[in-house]
Amino acid sequence: xxxxxxxxxxxxxxxxxxxxxxxxxxxxxxxxxxxxxxxxxxxxxxxxxxxxxxxxxxxxxxxxxxxxxxxxxxxxxxxxxxxxxxxxxxxxx
Amino acid sequence: xxxxxxxxxxxxxxxxxxxxxxxxxxxxxxxxxxxxxxxxxxxxxxxxxxxxxxxxxxxxxxxxxxxxxxxxxxxxxxxxxxxxxxxxxxxxxxxxxxxxxxxxxxxxxxxxxxxxxxxxxxxxxxxxxxxxxxxxxxxxxxxxxxxxxxxxxxxxxxxxxxxxxxxxxxxxxxxxxxxxxxxxxxxxxxxxxxxxxxxxxxxxxxxxxxxxxxxxxxxxxxxxxxxxxxxxxxxxxxxxxxxxxxxx
Numbered sequence: 001x002x003x004x005x006x007x008x009x010x011x012x013x014x015x016x017x018x019x020x021x022x023x024x025x026x027x028x029x030x031x032x033x034x035x036x037x038x039x040x041x042x043x044x045x046x047x048x049x050x051x052x053x054x055x056x057x058x059x060x061x062x063x064x065x066x067x068x069x070x071x072x073x074x075x076x077x078x079x080x081x082x083x084x085x086x087x088x089x090x091x092x093x
Numbered sequence: 094x095x096x097x098x099x100x101x102x103x104x105x106x107x108x109x110x111x112x113x114x115x116x117x118x119x120x121x122x123x124x125x126x127x128x129x130x131x132x133x134x135x136x137x138x139x140x141x142x143x144x145x146x147x148x149x150x151x152x153x154x155x156x157x158x159x160x161x162x163x164x165x166x167x168x169x170x171x172x173x174x175x176x177x178x179x180x181x182x183x184x185x186x187x188x189x190x191x192x193x194x195x196x197x198x199x200x201x202x203x204x205x206x207x208x209x210x211x212x213x214x215x216x217x218x219x220x221x222x223x224x225x226x227x228x229x230x231x232x233x234x235x236x237x238x239x240x241x242x243x244x245x246x247x248x249x250x251x252x253x254x255x256x257x258x259x260x261x262x263x264x265x266x267x268x269x270x271x272x273x274x275x276x277x278x279x280x281x282x283x284x285x286x287x288x289x290x291x292x293x294x295x296x297x298x299x300x301x302x303x304x305x306x307x308x309x310x311x312x313x314x315x316x317x318x319x320x321x322x323x324x325x326x327x328x329x330x331x332x333x334x335x336x337x338x339x340x341x
Contacts, residue, residue: 006179044176
């Protein structure tokens with residue numbers, strides 16, 4: 001790892017690996033050398049189950065621009081979801 | 094036509110704290126004696142490129158071993174294991190030094206060694222090669238290829254990497270070859286300047302080759318950073334340097 005840019009947050013949910021679905025414990029975001037994408041550096045996102053070993057990983061490697069678009073899409077979807085959730089919680093008249 | 098052959102296999106050796114770690118070893122067939130080489134893999138892991146590089150050294154007449162510096166992260170595909178190590182903030186410098194010393198000791202215990210051993214590493218392995226060469230008196234040459242973070246800011250220091258390798262320059266114990274791309278960002282040309290200035294200050298034996306038109310990892314033929322002219326010249330520089338310092 002040559003950049004030391006790594007962000008780790010807890011994850012609750014599931015991800016699909018080559019071997020099937022796994023429960024997730026963490027999301028790991030970094031900016032580092034990708035393994036497959038033909039880029040010098042990439043935003044890499046690993047959804048992992050830390051208890052299940054190195055293979056319990058759903059991985060993506062994105063260009064910086066694609067990562068920004070994803071970040072925006074996530075923010076928009078989350079904002080819309082929160083409105084939806086808020087409506088569900090309001091008492092019906 | 095002379096008969097040519099090699100043996101290449103995974104083995105188990107004693108690493109840091111005498112713990113068993115896996116390693117990939119390759120050497121020409123025959124009684125030797127062969128100079129020894131330890132290859133320290135890059136941040137992307139103990140992968141296919143490092144298997145190939147280990148066999149390349151064997152092809153050139155070296156007994157080579159590439160220890161799995163990520164052994165303790167568990168079994169798995171190289172990219173998955175490297176991702177786990179990345180999330181853990183890398184491996185501790187002290188552990189890498191111990192694993193490398195164990196690799197050198199394994200080579201030196203073999204009957205077909207000519208008594209000379211060198212270390213080669215790229216990327217994080219380049220950094221670790223320099224770091225190790227400053228912590229041992231047991232090797233005869235070191236090849237540091239684009240070692241990122243030999244120069245580290247105070248903010249980059251952490252419990253696993255508590256001291257910037259450049260701080261140990263005065264203890265460098267063998268001739269050093271450095272290959273760098275002038276378009277690299279880790280290390281930057283400015284950081285390579287600092288690295289070189291420190292070597293000069295302490296009167297160390299070194300040769301640095303700095304390539305225009307190349308960035309980080311310009312030997313990796315399967316990555317966009319590959320630069321054929323610089324890579325061909327760089328490999329020639331590596332083998333010329335080792336031929337000079339590891340001949341019996």
